[in-house]
Amino acid sequence: MASWATSVAERTPRSLVALSVSAVAAIYVAGFVSTQAADTSLSGSVTSAPAAVTAPVVPNRGLAPSVAPTPATPRGTTQPASTAATRTGYRDGTYRGTGTSRRGNVSVSLTVQGGKISNVSITGATTQYPLSSIARLPDQVVSRQSAQVDRVSGATFSAMAFQGAVQQALAQAQSTQAGTTAQSSSSGAAARAAPGGSGTQPSPPPEGLQSAPRQRSAPAPRSGERRGFDRRSDGD
Amino acid sequence: MLGASTPVRRAFAVHMDTHVSIEVVSPEPERTVGAAMDRALGWFGVVEATCSRFDPNSELRLLTAQVGRPVPASGVLFEATRFALALAELTGGAFDPTVGRLLESRGFDRHYVTGEHTPSHGAADASARYRDVRLDPARRTITLLRPLVLDLGAVAKGLAIDLAARELAAYPSFCVDAGGDLYAKGVNAQGMPWLIGIQHPRQVDALVGRLQVSGHAVCTSGDYERRSVDGLEHHLVDPRSGTSAERLASATVVAPTAFAADGLATAAFVLGSRAGLRLLNRQRVGGVLVEPSGQMHTTPGLPFLP
Numbered sequence: 001m002a003s004w005a006t007s008v009a010e011r012t013p014r015s016l017v018a019l020s021v022s023a024v025a026a027i028y029v030a031g032f033v034s035t036q037a038a039d040t041s042l043s044g045s046v047t048s049a050p051a052a053v054t055a056p057v058v059p060n061r062g063l064a065p066s067v068a069p070t071p072a073t074p075r076g077t078t079q080p081a082s083t084a085a086t087r088t089g090y091r092d093g094t095y096r097g098t099g100t101s102r103r104g105n106v107s108v109s110l111t112v113q114g115g116k117i118s119n120v121s122i123t124g125a126t127t128q129y130p131l132s133s134i135a136r137l138p139d140q141v142v143s144r145q146s147a148q149v150d151r152v153s154g155a156t157f158s159a160m161a162f163q164g165a166v167q168q169a170l171a172q173a174q175s176t177q178a179g180t181t182a183q184s185s186s187s188g189a190a191a192r193a194a195p196g197g198s199g200t201q202p203s204p205p206p207e208g209l210q211s212a213p214r215q216r217s218a219p220a221p222r223s224g225e226r227r228g229f230d231r232r233s234d235g236d
Numbered sequence: 237m238l239g240a241s242t243p244v245r246r247a248f249a250v251h252m253d254t255h256v257s258i259e260v261v262s263p264e265p266e267r268t269v270g271a272a273m274d275r276a277l278g279w280f281g282v283v284e285a286t287c288s289r290f291d292p293n294s295e296l297r298l299l300t301a302q303v304g305r306p307v308p309a310s311g312v313l314f315e316a317t318r319f320a321l322a323l324a325e326l327t328g329g330a331f332d333p334t335v336g337r338l339l340e341s342r343g344f345d346r347h348y349v350t351g352e353h354t355p356s357h358g359a360a361d362a363s364a365r366y367r368d369v370r371l372d373p374a375r376r377t378i379t380l381l382r383p384l385v386l387d388l389g390a391v392a393k394g395l396a397i398d399l400a401a402r403e404l405a406a407y408p409s410f411c412v413d414a415g416g417d418l419y420a421k422g423v424n425a426q427g428m429p430w431l432i433g434i435q436h437p438r439q440v441d442a443l444v445g446r447l448q449v450s451g452h453a454v455c456t457s458g459d460y461e462r463r464s465v466d467g468l469e470h471h472l473v474d475p476r477s478g479t480s481a482e483r484l485a486s487a488t489v490v491a492p493t494a495f496a497a498d499g500l501a502t503a504a505f506v507l508g509s510r511a512g513l514r515l516l517n518r519q520r521v522g523g524v525l526v527e528p529s530g531q532m533h534t535t536p537g538l539p540f541l542p
Contacts, residue, residue: 019319023319027399150430152416153416153435154435154458163257167248
């Protein structure tokens with residue numbers, strides 16, 4: 001056996017956590033990341049699957065949702081029944097969102113009553129997913145809220161477009177800008193999640209918080225020095 | 237202490253066949269936080285382009301095409317492979333990254349973007365195992381001793397989450413969630429530790445419990461996603477038997493890194509409750525293992541809320 005052939009058996013550390021920490025550090029310090037989309041190709045085989053799936057209205061159990069009242073630039077069409085924002089909940093009203101994924105689009109209608117999500121309906125879908133795989137997802141949104149969790153582990157959505165649609169609708173429900181109207185119906189956060197892309201959702205900070213940042217600035221963008229590096233160019 | 241009105245900045249992207257979402261709890265201007273989140277999301281693209289078994293042009297697939305000689309590897313591919321081999325060694329092959337050919341033969345060879353079958357070419361040796369992969373850390377090369385197909389699907393997502401988290405290290409509070417595998421640091425917008433639900437493996441609208449998390453990753457392997465075309469088998473294969481692992485319905489691991497949590501969740505899922513718990517305890521990480529019967533096992537000291 002040649003000397004370069006080091007068996008992992010001789011090098012297996014006792015702690016996988018320690019190995020993972022050093023691995024991440026080694027990669028990060030090597031300092032390359034492509035800020036360009038790795039894949040900009042759209043799927044050409046999206047099939048149509050019109051859907052109208054409605055979740056039952058679940059009575060509000062427990063307290064307000066644990067999701068933060070995030071101010072956000074409203075997108076999509078908004079029909080607020082009330083413009084009074086509760087401190088920790090969503091503004092009452094019905095909101096629409098459209099999510100885009102590599103597998104197609106899903107549109108939802110989301111209703112907030114008493115500061116909580118009371119109903120989520122899929123109003124349309126053009127995805128490669130079988131309808132059965134997304135039919136029960138509206139239930140999940142309402143049940144997560146009643147469980148007051150920030151996130152769910154293991155909840156790999158069968159339809160990421162659905163999640164994008166819900167987040168787009170919730171961004172409107174969380175807006176503190178009363179009486180806002182549609183700015184755009186197609187360029188929301190979910191749409192920014194289009195193939196290969198990434199984006200941020202504009203969220204102006206509320207009054208009173210803008211002038212007093214409580215932490216140091218984020219690291220200066222290093223993408224300039226790293227942009228353009230081929231993923232193989234980090235070689236020695 | 238962060239107040240109840242601390243803003244949350246959000247970014248989304250689709251990577252690795254899942255929905256990646258980042259939340260940063262910060263009063264900093266959107267512009268500043270957004271740039272950091274974009275860099276963080278960029279890592280998912282890098283790891284995916286490197287480690288995808290479904291992309292014929294990925295570095296992993298190009299490596300697969302070369303047998304019997306050392307192939308220089310990028311940091312991402314080398315570290316992901318090194319970690320996967322260490323996990324294989326620790327589990328005596330219950331976890332094995334050379335399971336790729338087996339997965340292909342079971343129909344897990346379809347690219348999620350194009351929907352096309354993308355089987356690797358060349359005759360993979362069905363008896364190839366993880367010990368047929370050799371590493372040279374000094375030269376950072378990988379050598380396949382036999383024809384085989386690497387599958388880093390069990391660790392790549394966790395690695396990407398950790399790299400994204402590293403990119404956001406300047407922020408005290410954030411969460412990186414890649415389709416239910418996540419890392420949460422600091423506190424949520426209410427100033428509380430992140431509360432993470434664990435999906436019930438049989439009821440889509442139920443949780444098996446909740447975890448209070450700060451500075452930890454939570455990753456879950458379950459038998460309820462990505463089943464094969466016939467619906468009978470899922471993507472978590474026991475490399476020793478060649479069939480789907482059936483001992484558990486889901487395995488959730490809480491660890492300081494997503495890299496470790498992701499891999500250990502897959503390994504524990506294959507091992508079952510008894511050997512799985514032993515592995516998690518030995519590695520000093522937390523876990524929640526759910527059997528198909530619904531019986532649940534947790535490691536001691538877990539911040540678990542029913």
